[in-house]
Amino acid sequence: MDKIRVLVAKLGLDIHWRGALSVAKLLRDAGMEVIYVGNQFPEAIVNMAIQEGVDVIGLSTLAGNHSTLGPKVIKLLQEKNINDITVVIGGVIPPVDIPGLKAAGMVEVFTPNTPIDTIVKLIKKAVREKKAASA
Numbered sequence: 001m002d003k004i005r006v007l008v009a010k011l012g013l014d015i016h017w018r019g020a021l022s023v024a025k026l027l028r029d030a031g032m033e034v035i036y037v038g039n040q041f042p043e044a045i046v047n048m049a050i051q052e053g054v055d056v057i058g059l060s061t062l063a064g065n066h067s068t069l070g071p072k073v074i075k076l077l078q079e080k081n082i083n084d085i086t087v088v089i090g091g092v093i094p095p096v097d098i099p100g101l102k103a104a105g106m107v108e109v110f111t112p113n114t115p116i117d118t119i120v121k122l123i124k125k126a127v128r129e130k131k132a133a134s135a
């Protein structure tokens with residue numbers, strides 16, 4: 001398989017950048033191509049993901065905007081008929097909100113202390129499955 005390309009964005013105005021940056025570096029160390037775009041809103045995230053031809057959008061938020069801005073990214077992709085980009089989200093996300101995010105189409109939700117091996121494994125699996133489904 002070609003190198004997995006991942007766009008990592010801080011969702012909206014969330015100021016907490018440590019997790020996103022460390023995950024970006026760890027995914028790169030795991031052999032993925034990572035494009036870190038800092039703080040962005042859904043429209044810009046989707047446009048950049050299309051321009052960069054990524055396999056994965058990795059959203060990061062610790063600011064409580066996961067259930068509003070997160071699903072918007074998926075909705076914009078759907079409106080553009082883009083089915084081959086996997087969207088995952090990480091950060092401080094209350095367990096009660098996880099089923100709603102998954103129902104909206106978020107493939108994985110990574111909360112603090114998720115081991116990096118698990119993140120890498122689940123992203124690879126999600127990309128494989130998405131490619132197979134949209135082939």
Ligand code: B12
Nearest residue numbers: 014015016017018019058060062064090091092110111112
């Ligand atoms: C440091 C910190 C700050 C610093 C941030 C410094 C900086 N620029 O990064 C400062 C003091 C500025 C700050 C400000 C605020 N903070 Co603060 N902060 C924290 C704290 C203590 C640690 C966050 C951190 O750096 N963690 C370390 C990193 C490595 O972990 P992480 O980001 O969670 O990332 C891991 C996973 O979540 C996951 N992950 C994260 N992103 C992604 C993305 C992808 C693609 C993947 C795969 C995985 C992934 O993998 C990472 C590695 O394991 C947390 C408490 C906590 N326990 O989380 C509160 C916390 C996040 N803050 C909180 C709040 C409320 C705020 C403020 C709103 C406070 C205020 N009233 O002003 C503001 C934010 C304003 C804004 N616009 O965003 C709340 C959030 C509550 C919520 N989301 O429900 C927390 C949880 C504190 C609390 N218990 O209430 N904060």
